[in-house]
Amino acid sequence: xxxxxxxxxxxxxxxxxxxxxxxxxxxxxxxxxxxxxxxxxxxxxxxxxxxxxxxxxxxxxxxxxxxxxxxxxxxxxxxxxxxxxxxxxxxxxxxxxxxxxxxxxxxxxxxxxxxxxxxxxxxxxxxxxxxxxxxxx
Amino acid sequence: xxxxxxxxxxxxxxxxxxxxxxxxxxxxxxxxxxxxxxxxxxxxxxxxxxxxxxxxxxxxxxxxxxxxxxxxxxxxxxxxxxxxxxxxxxxxxx
Numbered sequence: 001x002x003x004x005x006x007x008x009x010x011x012x013x014x015x016x017x018x019x020x021x022x023x024x025x026x027x028x029x030x031x032x033x034x035x036x037x038x039x040x041x042x043x044x045x046x047x048x049x050x051x052x053x054x055x056x057x058x059x060x061x062x063x064x065x066x067x068x069x070x071x072x073x074x075x076x077x078x079x080x081x082x083x084x085x086x087x088x089x090x091x092x093x094x095x096x097x098x099x100x101x102x103x104x105x106x107x108x109x110x111x112x113x114x115x116x117x118x119x120x121x122x123x124x125x126x127x128x129x130x131x132x133x134x135x136x137x
Numbered sequence: 138x139x140x141x142x143x144x145x146x147x148x149x150x151x152x153x154x155x156x157x158x159x160x161x162x163x164x165x166x167x168x169x170x171x172x173x174x175x176x177x178x179x180x181x182x183x184x185x186x187x188x189x190x191x192x193x194x195x196x197x198x199x200x201x202x203x204x205x206x207x208x209x210x211x212x213x214x215x216x217x218x219x220x221x222x223x224x225x226x227x228x229x230x231x
Contacts, residue, residue, distance in 0.1 A: 008225035078141040
């Protein structure tokens with residue numbers, strides 16, 4: 001990850017910037033009407049995102065970039081049903097799944113909320129802007 | 138399938154708050170996937186090189202946004218001249 005940032009540094013103009021958008025290391029909850037039912041399970045997602053988090057201060061401390069701005073936001077992914085959401089995550093996220101017990105509890109939770117409420121997964125996402133400070137070594 | 142990603146527009150709002158329009162910028166997007174994020178700024182950028190090792194996703198992006206220079210490679214495999222882009226965007230890929 002530090003290597004990827006170093007490579008990007010070589011490609012951007014002196015007035016340019018790196019914009020990084022990635023989820024935080026917090027496990028993404030499955031949510032019904034604002035109530036967390038359980039978490040999406042990832043084989044290495046937490047470690048991968050934590051490593052990305054660590055890469056940013058590493059290149060800043062190295063003097064390669066200056067940290068300009070950090071913004072966090074919530075990114076929701078909705079399905080019409082929990083089965084649809086479960087299948088989507090298995091097919092589209094890297095090494096991630098919603099376990100059966102969370103699926104069952106989500107189905108139950110959906111019977112207790114008004115019609116039209118859809119299950120969703122919440123990812124807390126961090127947007128970081130970096131400016132180049134000096135030539136890469 | 139009716140999967141809906143970020144219908145609240147929180148990602149767009151975050152880019153706006155950060156002042157990121159990419160207007161007339163030469164953008165390198167790393168980890169572009171099928172172009173979910175690319176499509177949001179493609180009409181404003183001067184040029185876009187969008188890379189991702191997932192060749193199927195890159196092919197989808199190339200069909201949807203034919204003006205984008207798409208390449209099915211990782212950043213480790215990419216060779217560009219120094220100072221050739223204004224923005225390097227790591228799109229959920231760092």
